[in-house]
Amino acid sequence: MDIEKRYIRLEDTMEIRIKNITEEELFHLVDPIYETPKIPFRSVLKNLPCDMDVFIPYKGGQDFIIQTLGVSALERGNIREEDVEGRLLSECSPGYSKILQDTLEEVYKTQETKKLRFLYYQDGKLARLSNVKVVYDLEKIILISELKYTMEKKYEGTEGFEIYDENKSSLIEYFSQTGSYYKINDKYSWTQGVYNIINRSRDENDEYYNIIFELVIPKDKPLIEQIQKKLDSGMANYESVIRIKTFTGVTKYLDMKFYSKFDDNGELVSRYGLIKDITKSSEKSITRPVDFLLNGFQKSKKLALLIDPLNPNQYEYSESFYDIINEDEETYSNEKVILENIVEHDAVESFRKLLRREISELKETFTYNVKGDPNNQKICEIYIEVFEFGQEEHSIGFLTDITEDYVKQQELQDANEHQKVLIKEVHHRVKNNLQVLNSFLNLEKRAYKDQPEIIIDHMQSRLSSLALLHEKTYNTSDFKNINLKEYIDDQDIKLKNLIGHRDGIDFKSTVDPDITLSIEIITPLLLVVDELTMNSIKHAFPEDWPNKTITKDIKKLDGNTGELIIKDNGVGIDKTKKDMKTSLGCEIIKNLTKQLDGEIKYLDVNEGTGFRLLFPLTMEHTISQ
Known part of the structure; x- marks a missing residue:
């Protein structure tokens, strides 16, 4: 079993990644050391949409006695309540003891609630995710777990909606300035990208209302009503642009795409929404988390970050891009400028293949005529990758000015060629000098024998x-x-x-x-x-x-x-x-x-x-x- 922990400050949550946990680590059959009192309301607990595990501190929190485990935990271990009750956690489940001991002990001593997120991986793939609150009450430690999703079994009505590895999807959302949500059984589930867009952390009540629609500016409220009517009328797909005001008072423009799924009777089963921040550059300096990436390239004049470079309308480039190609950011049009000024035909054809989506990745080194001037050339490297996320296509890339490095490389190659000539010259002169010395020696051997x-x-x-x-x-x-x-x-x-x-x-x-x-x-x-x-x-x-x-x-x-x-x-x-x-x-x-x-x-x-x-x-x- 491999364990990785990291603290997510924005959510005040300790994230625990558990990879390849074995049955032996999950459960050991051991003898009880304590007869625990039965938990009341067992039937009620079994019908709650969450798991509840109860532990009794042992020897001042050095270990913990299991009073009861939730239904999901018992099912995962294929065990009965009587197999675990009254046992020491460290003996009955050494794997979970290793994971939980520090947190259980801290909550016992401070009596402060802690939040955990468990991500279980099997064979390199995310298999299950759950959010857990660790609570101190009645001199016991209680773990309340809410199962978010599993990869083996999707929620009812989510067919066609891909569930992503959260870490990977958050990274993609971060790059593409997007977020998404799905709504099932009148409850919302929001990805981290949405919280990046609205600039706030998660709240436990977010599943009960549309947190984006609540931020819409008054002028766009009628538009929200229109969107709701369209979606409720049975439309499977709908798109609109709305304006919101974040909690910090910043206005943002959001491109919203909605996808609905209905059952055979026309009843709404689930809804998926994709949100993209398309706020204009005049406001971007403080509003969008992706600007952290762009700002990281401010001091670079040779390396540019390209976000959605294949999108003619919603692309964003770091300032160094315009320095490299010597174009004005305000007047630049993301169409033919680059292709028209590339010298190598093979490189141009690779670009065209990418634009036609015949390839999904581009790696090229090319000569660029600045403003079309063949007397003012730069040598550049470009990398662009196309990927799909949220039923939409995105791309990301890097443009690098390698002119100076290229010149130095050519000079080095020339120097190496010159060195080869010098070595030949040295060998030639050594040979000649030895021949001269040999001639002198032969002459003097006769003269001074x-x-x-x-x-x-x-x-x-x-x-x-x-x-x-x-x-x-x-x-x-x-x-x-x-x-x-x-x-x-x-x-x-x-x-x-x-x-x-x-x-x-x-x-x-x-x-x-x-x-x-x-x-x-x-x-x-x-x-x-x-x-x-x-x-x-x-x-x-x-x-x-x-x-x-x-x-x-x-x-x-x-x-x-x-x-x-x-x-x-x-x-x-x-x-x-x-x-x-x-x-x-x-x-x-x-x-x-x-x-x-x-x-x-x-x-x-x-x-x-x-x-x-x-x-x-x-x-x-x-x-x-």
Whole structure:
């Protein structure tokens, strides 16, 4: 057994939903602990249109002794009076003890009447509903139950009138601003939607008179008399609009539809009424409970609530709807405006299918030309559901402006595509750089086959420069704007750690901080700097040379030309060999300079060796950023 409880403030009632109660929980055959006095007037009680259960408090309300149960309770449990009288409730019916103990104990201690509503569900469907008053009298607790309806057996004369799950019907009434009632044997039963419309709570006398007709304004009283005459004349269906004034003094317009059922002799058996609040928008701010829903969308400019959007006359939309489609609420007509401005033909056809009721649910994403302007478009999502209630068709939906989200999604898709291109570019450049390093390694293996330490130093330096390039550039995916100073500074640190500490060489660099280069330029430039640096390390400094220093100065000469000056303070070179044709290192430098579209020459310096490299600051890039 599952139990759910909720307090309904408007009705001052505790609602108890009981699902799948078992026979074992409902009744246990146990021995009595007390001989209870017989209830007088038993025959009278059996003929009352209600059940009465009487309990005697036990141990100060910790438990309760059953004095008697009503006829319906006995029939449901298929038990006799003598099976339950004098038994403890907790032992005889543990299920009901669990449900009622707190309420029974509270009424016993406070002596204040409590109201309960029981809704019994079986296999997920509402099977029975009853309203109960829990009363303290003569030091006993009395439960007075009025059976409202069952799903297994309808009231006599209600054929054709569907009885709804109360929770679901209240929600539908709330959305559609409707309420309903049925009248059987001169008694009225009103749904919660009616009380929402007239803005008051239930009263126990409401079943004895028409609570709507009592509120009709004086000018419409003759109309009520006319309606009554029409209904009493034998009309099966009738419709009219009346005006009422609520208890708070607000005038409302109500669309009333009446359905009557007669027996074979023409006598009225039952009547069903559907009431819809069609009050004009000028008064809606405080009069209708559905405005709570509409007001919940006031701050939203992207999401709109649509109430009865398929009704050309009685639709209501939250203000955001008119913001989305950029239309004036006062002049908007719920006809062709939306369809005429939808771009996608498939979406328009889905709308038309819904209007023809070929489908009962619409879910579409479409492009909307605001005021018919194809240069001013929005991307929207719409959801509309059609349902029937009270022998009438209703609909509810939501319209969402997803333009910004759509644009962001497209940008993300474009970014993903660009990322794929970048990844391919990275793989391509890694492959090329590895091929270059492999070529250098093959050349140096032949040139320095007896000096493996030189080969290792060169390869470590080149790998360090390329690793630095990968680390800084590929992680940011910016192949066009690489800051040169950051790379040269980091390259000096790595060379210092790799060789400087070992050989006592200091590296000093001055780089214009505004120089940014593309990947096509910086890759061969770093390798040229690396080769020139390694040449100085290899040839410039004898073992006992003091203050070994290699300096670099890089700056802009003009808008498209950069200059690199690299010098060492070593032993220098033979001036007759300044044509850069005599060593493998010089050949590698010349090839890299050609790849760079640059120009390199020796410098005349007082001590050591210097080179001047001119290189372009811009070069056509292979990737469109």
